[in-house]
Amino acid sequence: MTYLPAIGIIVAIAAIAMVVMKRARLKREERELNERIARIAAFEQRKADEARAALSDANDNFFIDIETDLERSFDRQFISSTQGTRFSRHYSDIFKEAKSLHKKLNTHSIKPSESLTKFIYDFEAIPSLIKDHNSKVIRYLLETHKNFFDSCLQYPLDGQQRRSIVSEEDNCLVVSSAGSGKTSS
Secondary structure (H helix, E strand, C coil): CCHHHHHHHHHHHHHHHHHHHHHHHHHHHHHHHHHHHHCCECCCCCCHHHHHHHHHCHHHHECCCHHHHHHHHCCCCCCCHHHHHHHHHHHHHHHHHHHHHHHHHHHCCCCCCHHHHHHHHHHHCHHHHHHHHHHHHHHHHHHHCHHHHHHCCCCCCCHHHHHHHHCCCCCCCCCCCCCCCCCCC
């Protein structure tokens, strides 16, 4: 009977030690993952010649965050759905790892680092980042080529026609009635 309290104390100490070790391991994993995220190579979608030129510019080769990488990689270029998928895939493996670790940290009441949380948030926001980026690019292209669109045909192209022209999406379906300017577009 005198052994029961001693066994209970030993079990409690062992349980506390296991929790402390688990928390320390999770914090170490988070540190290592944050270091890996900081060393991710920036997404490179440029042509081979441009890629070689970019390699010489050290600032373009360091990962800052997903939003910055997206803007640098597609500077004033429309991002098609295929390119957006390739961009997301570039980060998907480390995102899965970060998401899993984030869940474990929360389970053990460990506050995840800001960089880990931002990486997860940015990855999940890629579709809206691409949509915003493409909207800016379309506005830029429409403004840049306004004179051309105003004078390329007998009648100036309307806004929808202009947007369908500057959109470089993989597919663009133009549906309209006869005589509405589909061929002109």
